[in-house]
Amino acid sequence: MRIHLFPILFITACLALFSCQYNVESVLYGSSDCPPIEATYQMHIAEIIENHCEGCHSGNNPSGGLLLTNYDHVVAASSYSGLADRIQLPLSDPNIMPPNGGLSACDTEALLNWVANGTPFE
């Protein structure tokens, strides 16, 4: 009797682990799990741009000739340089920004909401 309990427990444990992983994945990739924020440049956008864009879009020779180092630059890029389009491209598109895999779903949503709300500073 005892000998049959082990495989059952083992399989149960595997199933439990698997379903946990599945849940984590749905949290990571679900789009409705982003915090509902009124994004402002000061509170949210500056940090996203600094962490994911400024490495290339700063300095004397910024990538694509595009500086993204202050509020005016980012607003201009969202009006004239297709910033919102670039961050929404599929991962397979070579024009996606940032080029190394895009932004997280929540960062993308924050930036798009910010643009849609008229790029508030604070």
Ligand code: HEC
């Ligand atoms: C690894 C370097 C790198 C990172 C990080 C990066 N970019 Fe770029 N970006 C480039 C390069 C190179 C170009 C020029 C080639 C092109 O247009 O795809 C470019 C071009 C652009 C353009 C088009 C400029 C124009 O006038 O046509 C926009 C808009 C842009 N990036 C926005 C962003 C945003 C927003 C982020 C962060 C979310 C970002 N980039 C992160 C390298 C980068």
